[in-house]
Amino acid sequence: MTTAQAGVIGLLGWRMHQLQVNQSDEFRMLAEENRISMQLIPPARGLIYDINGVALAANEPVYRITIVRENAGDVDDVLNRLAQIITLRPEDIARTKEEIARRAAFVPVTVIERISWEEVSRVQVNAPALPGISAEVGLSRVYPHGQDTAHVVGYVGPVSDYDLSLMTEPDPILQIPRFQIGKTGVENRLEAAMRGKAGTRRIEVNALGRVMRELDCQEGDSGADIQLTLDSKLQAYVEARLDGESASCVVMDCETGDLKAIGSAPSFDPNLFVRGISVADWTGLNENMYRPLAAKAFQGTYPPGSTFKAITALAAMEAGVLTPEETIYCRGYTEVSGTRFHCWRPSGHGNVNFHDSLKFSCDCYYYEAAQRVGIDAMAVMARKFGLGTRHDLPLSAVASGLAPDRQWKREVRGEDWRIGDTVNASIGQGYVLASPLQLAIMTARLASGRNIEPRMIHAIDGVVQPLIGGESLGLNENFLRRARLSMYDVVNHQRGTAYATRFDIAGQQMAGKTGTSQVRRITAEERARGVTRNEDLPWERRDHALWINYAPFDRPKYAVAVVVEHGGGGGTVAGPIGRDVTMQALAGGFPELTAYPAATRGRAEEIQNRVRALMEARDRAHQNRA
Incomplete structure (x- = not known):
């Protein structure tokens, strides 16, 4: 064996040692990135009460359907299949496509929300035929007293591109599909306090992007509750x-x-x-x-x-x-x-x-x-x-x-x-x-x-x-x-x-x-x-x-x-x-x-x-x- 051959073998051995021993943690992490997905968990928005503890702004659970473009493949085909399972209006499909075009491929986009449990069940049963589609349960704002407090309490709505343009460093949770922020009134002026902080969860997904199991979950912090002086x-x-x-x-x-x-x-x-x-x-x-x-x-x-x-x-x-x-x-x-x-x-x-x-x-x-x-x-x-x-x-x-x-x-x-x-x-x-x-x-x-x-x-x-x-x-x-x-x-x-x-x-x-x-x-x-x-x-x-x-x-x-x-x-x-x-x-x-x-x-x-x-x-x- 020549000196040159010995040198090459030595170099290869050293490199294999580097990859298998010294850099093993790094490459294990890269491998896990391929099968582990990190997701943000929306925090519960703080509630608004009157002086006597009566709820003026509350949260209610709602079911929604989301789609992730990078996991869906042919978006048009998937949405057409979904429309055969639950009721989707043409404007729902058009809005979804428009929002998908504006968002990164890995960001979930809400297709429809406030659907019934029966509709959720149909989507879950047909999950193998709907890549990239997920059924989720989240919280949405509700105003029990309706018009009585509208001008004071205000209202929330989905984050818009205009909302994001007003922020120098938008909170990552604002990318959550149909995430709601205050638009007017107390909801808007005390947005930072009532929004809360997002939690995170790690989930294992297969090659098709389907969720296999939850590996870890860390709950976020709920927003602050506000008590007004109003009666x-x-x-x-x-x-x-x-x-x-x-x-x-x-x-x-x-x-x-x-x-x-x-x-x-x-x-x-x-x-x-x-x-x-x-x-x-x-x-x-x-x-x-x-x-x-x-x-x-x-x-x-x-x-x-x-x-x-x-x-x-x-x-x-x-x-x-x-x-x-x-x-x-x-x-x-x-x-x-x-x-x-x-x-x-x-x-x-x-x-x-x-x-x-x-x-x-x-x-x-x-x-x-x-x-x-x-x-x-x-x-x-x-x-x-x-x-x-x-x-x-x-x-x-x-x-x-x-x-x-x-x-x-x-x-x-x-x-x-x-x-x-x-x-x-x-x-x-x-x-x-x-x-x-x-x-x-x-x-x-x-x-x-x-x-x-x-x-x-x-x-x-x-x-x-x-x-x-x-x-x-x-x-x-x-x-x-x-x-x-x-x-x-x-x-x-x-x-x-x-x-x-x-x-x-x-x-x-x-x-x-x-x-x-x-x-x-x-x-x-x-x-x-x-x-x-x-x-x-x-x-x-x-x-x-x-x-x-x-x-x-x-x-x-x-x-x-x-x-x-x-x-x-x-x-x-x-x-x-x-x-x-x-x-x-x-x-x-x-x-x-x-x-x-x-x-x-x-x-x-x-x-x-x-x-x-x-x-x-x-x-x-x-x-x-x-």
């Missing part, structure tokens, strides 16, 4: 009471800032989106003139009308340019720079002080007060009461509203502020905008004198979240007390603008303020011939009806704000809704009819019967869904 019973009442209107209502705890109800009407069934909304359903929702998809309570902004008047007066009194006792004469209009700004009462109110101006809602009093103090001080006071500020809540597109000042108009409109702008703003018109949520916050701060901040998350996985704010607003308590007394007389004085909305529940009464905001300009010619009544106008040209109140008057517990789009008069349309919602909150259910004034009990009974019947019908639907 589902009060929330259901609010939605039922708003039925038939394009409206919104917010109920806030004056002591803690907890949001007890956030209603927007009309609403929609979020379960439609989870299961894949049809074209007909989507078109019906999207083209509805009353905008059921809009969360009006916190996304909508409106001129606050006369509900803003207390802000104007407080700004003037705090600045020292007006005292509570001083009277201002109202003759039915105020002339400013050659323009007449009218009071709602053409004949005027005569001499009125702060108390009477709010009780009678005299516009001219506030025209004068605003000219004295100026818009910048009014804007500062408005923000102190929560207007013109975006409040940090786990909701979709929370509106900031607008508390305008001189700088805002220069920067945004490119114009100088005018005195007429100030006069308009004094009664909550012009550029001033507020959401129902902000009006409820404003009312809670008026009632308490404290910087009450709204809170909607009570606990996350049992850990109670801290309260925010609550310190004094730092305002003259005498001025605040006079504002509250005026709001009390708005409701409880015979000449108050909302006297018909009064109630008495075991000595508990409320204080409130009406508001009507114009959406059209009333010309001099129309005033001369008589202002057209709201009911004689097309719906979209009617005034918005607004209302704020708190109760009980002597120890405030609840603040309520109501906006009825194009509803007309605040006292006649929005006020009764706010009254009924407040009574429901105080009584913990339908109050006795004796709590209403005798003259309104008949109408109150009609409303109670209608709302009770609607709530019972929805409750039956909820139970059937569960």
Whole structure:
């Protein structure tokens, strides 16, 4: 044997030793990769509860059929065979092929879900003829209370390419077929907490990709459970009471800032989106003139009308340019720079002080007060009461509203502020905008004198979240007390603008303020011939009806704000809704009819019967869904 041959043999021996001994673990791993598949196990999504532990968002088991392209071979042939075993619509097959083309060959794609156990059994029996096809059981979101909490809780849906494009490093579990993530509301804003972490399992597969056995399984971590401050019973009442209107209502705890109800009407069934909304359903929702998809309570902004008047007066009194006792004469209009700004009462109110101006809602009093103090001080006071500020809540597109000042108009409109702008703003018109949520916050701060901040998350996985704010607003308590007394007389004085909305529940009464905001300009010619009544106008040209109140008057517990789009008069349309919602909150259910004034009990009974019947019908639907 030559030296060269000996060298070659030695080299081969050394290499065989390397492969068989030193690198044996590595090649064993490579061999196992050929027969062992790693799969992610979707975590259970965290649940959402109301303050009393009632489930608002739950998970339900569903059966689904998936296909893996690299194991299927001829996808068209496999799908055609599957369609002979279970019902598959042409659109199901087309969607599956489209998704297969976008995904990696090893990623499972959902063909159909929410199928019956009988269909699953047929697929399993025919498994040898369906390579790449698997029947699985998973969890899907369900909303037991349907439309009652749709705008707040939101809904989930399958991960889309757009969702993935918004993420720099998408979580691998988002590749799981038909994996659901939050799209709107709390579901979206607390997605990271509720999603959980995926588990893993190792399975042994044969040459055809069929599962032979499970080798190892490591469960993931379930998502966090969320407890909201909402009271589902009060929330259901609010939605039922708003039925038939394009409206919104917010109920806030004056002591803690907890949001007890956030209603927007009309609403929609979020379960439609989870299961894949049809074209007909989507078109019906999207083209509805009353905008059921809009969360009006916190996304909508409106001129606050006369509900803003207390802000104007407080700004003037705090600045020292007006005292509570001083009277201002109202003759039915105020002339400013050659323009007449009218009071709602053409004949005027005569001499009125702060108390009477709010009780009678005299516009001219506030025209004068605003000219004295100026818009910048009014804007500062408005923000102190929560207007013109975006409040940090786990909701979709929370509106900031607008508390305008001189700088805002220069920067945004490119114009100088005018005195007429100030006069308009004094009664909550012009550029001033507020959401129902902000009006409820404003009312809670008026009632308490404290910087009450709204809170909607009570606990996350049992850990109670801290309260925010609550310190004094730092305002003259005498001025605040006079504002509250005026709001009390708005409701409880015979000449108050909302006297018909009064109630008495075991000595508990409320204080409130009406508001009507114009959406059209009333010309001099129309005033001369008589202002057209709201009911004689097309719906979209009617005034918005607004209302704020708190109760009980002597120890405030609840603040309520109501906006009825194009509803007309605040006292006649929005006020009764706010009254009924407040009574429901105080009584913990339908109050006795004796709590209403005798003259309104008949109408109150009609409303109670209608709302009770609607709530019972929805409750039956909820139970059937569960």
